[in-house]
Amino acid sequence: MSTHPDTTWDELDPDLAEEIASDPGEDEFVAAADTHADEPPGPFFASVYEFVEEHLVQVYARNVNKPSRRWCKQWWAHKEAVSRLEALWRAYEQMRTDPGSAMSSWWLDHADRQMAVLLDPEGPFDGCSAEFDRHEPAADALPVEPMTDEFLRELMTGRYRDEGN
Secondary structure: OOOOOOOOHHHOOHHHHHHHHHOOOHHHHHHHHHOOOOOOOOOOOOOHHHHHHHHHHHHOOOOOOOOOOOOOOOHHHOHHHHHHHHHHHHHHHHHOOOOOOHHHHHHHHHHHHHHHHHHOOOOOOOOOEOOOOEOOOOOOOOOOOOOOOHHHHHHHHOOOOOOOO
């Protein structure tokens, strides 16, 4: 038994038939979309700050008032946190328009990994506490000594070429 009415074009109301005939089909929508396909979409969030404040803290909600997790309400005052969150934001913006499994990869390969480092008690928010509203800036930088071996420095730049080969 057919579920479609046995109506022919001739039996349709003339106005309805004209509307159906003039309605752009899927092919026309695809063609219209293809004219803009070479233009990448702009970012959904204007900045890393907007991404974190309006999206990430909402979708990656965790109880940060436990010993196993640290978060700082002043995340933007921690250089490492800003750098990691900016990388997370940029990956999100690049992957969000992919119709396939890119967003799943973003969660597994980007968000989960970066947030594990950020929320780690020994991570960039080591001296901070969201629970007690405490912010303690991280160390300015790892300690280093200047390299005095110019040959080794040149090797590390990748510009050294063995002229014997």
